[in-house]
Amino acid sequence: MSDEERRAAAASGLLASEETHRALLQSIVDTARAIFHAKAASVFLLDDDADELVFEAVSGEGEGELIGMRFPSSTGLAGWVLVTRQPLVVDDLKADPRHARQAAESTGYVPNALVGVPLLVDDAAIGVLSVLDRPLDRPFSTAEMDLATLFANQAAIGLDLLRRGRRARALLEGGEEGAAAVVARIAALLDRADDEGDGLRLLEALERVLRRLD
Amino acid sequence: MSDLIPAWSLTADAVDSIALPASWPDRVTRDWAIGASTGAGVDVCILDSGVEASHPLVGGLASSVAVIFDGDETRVVPDDEGDVCGHGTACAGIVRALAPDCRVHSVRVLGSGATGTGDLILAGLRHAIDEGHRIVNLSLSTTKRKFAELLHELADDAYFRRTVLVASAHNMPVESYPWRFASVISVGSHEEADPLTWYANPDPPVEFFARGIDLDVAWLGGGTMRCTGNSFAAPHIAGLTALVLAKHPDLTPFQLKSVLYLTATNAGGAA
Numbered sequence: 001m002s003d004e005e006r007r008a009a010a011a012s013g014l015l016a017s018e019e020t021h022r023a024l025l026q027s028i029v030d031t032a033r034a035i036f037h038a039k040a041a042s043v044f045l046l047d048d049d050a051d052e053l054v055f056e057a058v059s060g061e062g063e064g065e066l067i068g069m070r071f072p073s074s075t076g077l078a079g080w081v082l083v084t085r086q087p088l089v090v091d092d093l094k095a096d097p098r099h100a101r102q103a104a105e106s107t108g109y110v111p112n113a114l115v116g117v118p119l120l121v122d123d124a125a126i127g128v129l130s131v132l133d134r135p136l137d138r139p140f141s142t143a144e145m146d147l148a149t150l151f152a153n154q155a156a157i158g159l160d161l162l163r164r165g166r167r168a169r170a171l172l173e174g175g176e177e178g179a180a181a182v183v184a185r186i187a188a189l190l191d192r193a194d195d196e197g198d199g200l201r202l203l204e205a206l207e208r209v210l211r212r213l214d
Numbered sequence: 215m216s217d218l219i220p221a222w223s224l225t226a227d228a229v230d231s232i233a234l235p236a237s238w239p240d241r242v243t244r245d246w247a248i249g250a251s252t253g254a255g256v257d258v259c260i261l262d263s264g265v266e267a268s269h270p271l272v273g274g275l276a277s278s279v280a281v282i283f284d285g286d287e288t289r290v291v292p293d294d295e296g297d298v299c300g301h302g303t304a305c306a307g308i309v310r311a312l313a314p315d316c317r318v319h320s321v322r323v324l325g326s327g328a329t330g331t332g333d334l335i336l337a338g339l340r341h342a343i344d345e346g347h348r349i350v351n352l353s354l355s356t357t358k359r360k361f362a363e364l365l366h367e368l369a370d371d372a373y374f375r376r377t378v379l380v381a382s383a384h385n386m387p388v389e390s391y392p393w394r395f396a397s398v399i400s401v402g403s404h405e406e407a408d409p410l411t412w413y414a415n416p417d418p419p420v421e422f423f424a425r426g427i428d429l430d431v432a433w434l435g436g437g438t439m440r441c442t443g444n445s446f447a448a449p450h451i452a453g454l455t456a457l458v459l460a461k462h463p464d465l466t467p468f469q470l471k472s473v474l475y476l477t478a479t480n481a482g483g484a485a
Contacts, residue, residue: 085354
């Protein structure tokens, strides 16, 4: 990839919409659910400021209802996965009445089996991938654990994109008046620019705007 | 020799003063290592989410503390909250099942929020080493590089003070600690159901594989839960180490690792 292409990719990534990132995460949880033949799969994002986990994508049970729902970051099993960086499989959650009560109160759905994998980006744990109620006709194997962690890596990248996109938009919206509009115009012009030099000049302008916002 | 002067070198007239016990058998067998041992007298610390002391599979605790934030500083306080998640209880139950007469201590470092966990782990580990616990089970890790150096120092300190750190490994694409350090015993899972089957890995950084798949573990409320994860493999090795130490209390972490290696199932240890 040339430098120009990298810069164009970076700019388009920055400006990708919340919907695009959400669609990516949704696709990831849909696939996770399918791979493990599970009733549900979710991605949680850690909200550092509030120290809470937030549902960002849900496939299956709770789909469309749980997005945005929050709970404390380190008291439940998903929280434990997050803070210890350790994948965890639990196969009879209903044996823990406290868990069942908490789940019922918060989501209305009481799963019996959970696969939780931390979502790691660089040296930070940014969330958790959770797969609920896979078939329990045989134990979870070490190979499946490897698959889950590989898949979590993909989910971590998707979640990180969503997080970065939000930060970039917040920065633009919180910046000086009109900055977001300028960037949007640059992005639109970039899309239409057929000459490579035009594209480069537009990107340089975009960089200048971003530097002023830093 | 005075304890105040570090032994950086050895003078000729001091050789006799460091005579070592020479009671090693021709072949280190499981019978020599753990035969008839119940772990009696060995202090095992569970650095985790707390432990439910009243759980029948835990069988009581010798001590229980929590590490909390007091402003920006960490502080060790008596723990009256027990286990906030269930995980520490699970680990304690595994250790107790293997070493029924060991003394189990709980240091709770999890449960007060995701932010600052690294600081709590460091402070908890420091406390466990200072208390002189012979074994510390760490079914957890941190990915924060800023903690890696401090953890490394603590792990080396533990090693020289004869505290064995047993840490669960994990197979994530990001570097995590402390399990990767050579001074700790790192543990992954095998798929067999026997708690006395363990394998030495000729291809580290994961050094041993122990039972970690599909096992019933102690959980909150006095019950059990069927779980899978390297988190549950580490306490198996911690429990086995307690059995060895009860019979051979003078062994260093280096020697303990060698004994676990020589008695591993793939080293003919089960024969």
